Amino acid sequence: MKPLALSLAASSLFAVAPRAAAQQDVGPDGVLIVVNDASAISQAIGTYYATVRGIASDHILHLPIKTPLTEEITRGQYNFRIRDKLVNFFTNDRPDLKDVIKYIVLTKDVPLKILDPGGSGPVAEAASVDSELTQLFTNNVPDGGQAGKVINPFFHTYHSPATWSHANLSYMVFRLDGYQTNVDVTTGVPADILALIDHSLAPATSGSVLLDATASTGMGNDWMVTANDILTKMNFPVTLDTTGTMQSGYTNLLGYCSWGSNDPANAGVPYYGEIPAGSGVFWPGLFVNGAVTSDYVSTSARTYIDGNQNYGQSLEADLIRMGVTGTNGHVYEPYLDAVAIPQFLFPHYFQGLQAGLAYYHALPFLSWMNVVVCDPLMKSGVTAPMLPQFTDVTPTRIPSGSSAVHLTIHGDFFTTTEDTTVSLGGIACTNIYVPNEIGCGCDTGTVLPGLLDLQMTSFMGTGVWPKAVVSYPALDVTGDIVLGGNITISAYGDVGDTDLTFLSLGTASIPLPPYGILGLDLTNHFMLLFSATLPAEQYDIPGVLPSDPIYSGFSFYLQSLIGPDLATKNMKFTNTVGVTIP
Secondary structure: OOOOOOOOOOOOOOOOOOOOOHHHOOOHHHEEEEEEOOOHHHHHHHHHHHHHHOOOHHHEEEEOOOOOOOOEEOHHHHHHHHHHHHHHHHHHHOHHHOOOOOEEEEEOOOOOEEOOOOOOOOOOOOEEHHHHHOOOOOOOOOOOOOOOOEEOOOOOOOOOOOOOOEOOEOOEEEEEOOOOOOEOOOOOOEHHHHHHHHHHHOOOOOOEEEEEOOOOOOHHHHHHHHHHHHHHHOOOOEEEEOOOOOOOOEEEEEEEEEOHHHOOOOOOOOOOEEOOOOOOOEEOEEEEEEEEEEEOOOOOOOOOOOOOOOOOOOOHHHHHHOOOOEEEEEOOOOOHHHOOOHHHHHHHHHOOOOHHHHHHHHOOEEOOOEEEEEOOOOOOOOOOOOOOEEEEEEOOEEEOOOOOOEEEEEEEOOOOOOOOEEEEOOEEOEEEEEEEOOEEEEEOOOOOOEEEEEEEEEOOEEEEEEEEEEEEOEEEEEEOOOOOOEEEEEEEOOOOOEEEEEEEOOEEEEEEOOOEEEEEOOOOOOEEEEEEEOOOOEEEEEEEOOOOHHHOOOEEEEEEEEEEEOOOOEEEEOOOEEEEOO
């Protein structure tokens, strides 16, 4: 892939916040580990991971994949040795687990990639074993392979397989892999993979994200700019570099995105690590436990054998050797639009979602070239969940007493239909639909008069937009509520309506059909404060509160009767507004 993109730079201060709610999480019971019984390393990884994560031994599937061990296999070998064995396991051996398992975790020496003899290209039948297994029961992939890719239904959403499913994805598939050298004598697990697993269990509680763009413009760099903007809004520490100089020497990295060897300013083979050896300069720097990465490199997951592939493009395995706890790479050319997109990966992970889920939220395609190396159960030790935020709502005016008015809401950090509730003026909305992070639709209940707060609650928390919608006729008081303060009384109705505004020192609830509910106490200094004809849908009347200290703690209440014609009883009471002078 060639660099395509960019502009901007920024950083932010860091804030610690509670983790996201656990209903999004997949537990150990939802994990199936797949090992190659012809490989002692594969078996050791499966046993160790199951032990430290509390995954039952009957959630380990042993594949009799014979030697010699190879990372690249044919379509026929994949079908017979891997796909059909998993189908048989879920269909005949353990049908009780078919819908329970959400995450499949492959171990080293389970083959990595499926060759297409016809070569690569946008309609190649080649794929990573991992991505192809996401389609196990979808019927999307014939025996000869799928020409091209499948849209990932989890992309750019907050859906979790724990609570949501889709016909185009059977399982989320991950891999515990890395260089096979330096095998730990106690566990039998290669050092890099052992560190990856152990680091996922003890994530760091501080760190930052580095987004290393190039000095050009285009899609890939623009994603980094957007990721920077979102993380900044989250008050998460982030650096966006657009200088055109590939970055090195950073410390405490929790997240990293770059063009890798595609960056013209790269450090040379092996692109990541201490370059040159013994220099003390690390590219991009030092990672902390729980760090996740994405890069725009065509074949960054082409091998995880032994660390001697110092040719071609940069490898994710070198990042794992540096201490990265989660990576995404590609076995063959994926094209730029298929990488793990940073503007979804990092915000979702650092909002408290499991690493595996955050990666699948960031991957546009399945049955394609992607490999995700991580413990999918891992969660960041540094989180900043974001409450729903609002930018606009339509309509902004509703006749009071209306019901089932459809609202179209835009904003950010919206999650999913399943976990979202919306209310307007404290009354629950229905038919809620959340298609993506920035949009929501719903129907109101029966609205009362007033300036109504819009409230949205998701598993991240509750966001409130005060006075988002006017349910007219309505009344509001704003300004400096202090002795002698300037205030504005605002009446809302239709142009030409008559407005009769009353004042009382007490409240009541007196039905007066067909006008509605009188909210003022008729026996406590009830009076007509003013009358007017509305020259606009919002009519503002300035006023001044009394300045005499004797009025400190004084309360009064206002309500209007607004409509076209009092004689024909075609008027309605507004909401009641109380004012207390401190």
